Amino acid sequence: MNLRDLVYGLYARRVEGRLDHSAVPKHIGVIMDGNRRWAKASGSTTVHGHQAGAEKISEFLGWCSETDVEVVTLWLLSTDNFDRPQAELGPLLGIIENVVRTLAADGRWRVHHVGTPDILPPHLREAIKEAEESTAHVDGITVNVAVGYGGRQEIADAVRSMLLDHAEKGTSMEALAEIVDTDLIGRHLYTSDQPDPDLVIRTSGEQRLSGFMLWQTAHSEYYFCEVFWPAFRKVDFLRALRDYAARHRRYGS
Helix, strand or coil: CCHHHHHHHHHHHHHHHCCCHHHCCCEEEEECCCHHHHHHHCCCCHHHHHHHHHHHHHHHHHHHHHCCCCEEEEEEEECHHHHCCHHHHHHHHHHHHHHHHHHHHHCCEEEEEECCHHHCCHHHHHHHHHHHHHCCCCCCEEEEEEEEECHHHHHHHHHHHHHHHHHHHCCCHHHHHHHCCHHHHHCCCCCCCCCCCCEEEECCCCCCCCCCCCCCCCCCEEEECCCCHHHCCHHHHHHHHHHHHCCCCCCCC
8 A cells, every 4th residue: 555545545534524424315326427537648558448437336326335325326328428429339338238247247226217218229128127137036235227217208107197198097188187286297207206416526626417317316416526527436425424414404594
């Protein structure tokens, strides 16, 4: 261990020792940004950047399990990402499939998909289905894998699901218009049975949501970190939790 690693370890323990565990967010959303820029800065390939980002996930979830987090949403692939060149998209889909299978095999996480399955290739869709089924009994952190996810698409899917549900029940449009409210729409979201994110972390220095969980993050706190996702460290995570704990959440009041 060199001096830099020693100093980093001591600082991380100091931050962790001062963390108020009673103020830890129950649901953390993560926009894992910066894989490609990390790869470029290190003179590596885009595929290697995505692989390095994938390898960070298990480490990150381990930190979450140490701090009483209950739900983590990982944005792995947006609907917009399907516009990327096939030379990048093909390997990325394979990496995501491996991530999903690795999460399921770990035994500590309950895997849940958020996104539109119809746009995913069959092998990835099947891997996600198998992961959900094989971890349904796990009493651990719920890990939402946001694959083929877009915030606007989720709201559109929720409204469509609500309309189809009431059509099956024979509810007239007039009657539905009388009862529709945010709670009714919310019950048809991908995360309908989960608490909304308390904290959203975005790496790489970008300060925007890019459509991430538009409905659920109405009252979330945001933490924007300059470091690229593959280089995200435990101390960066602890700083995000410390920053969150220091805020006074108003929920619109």
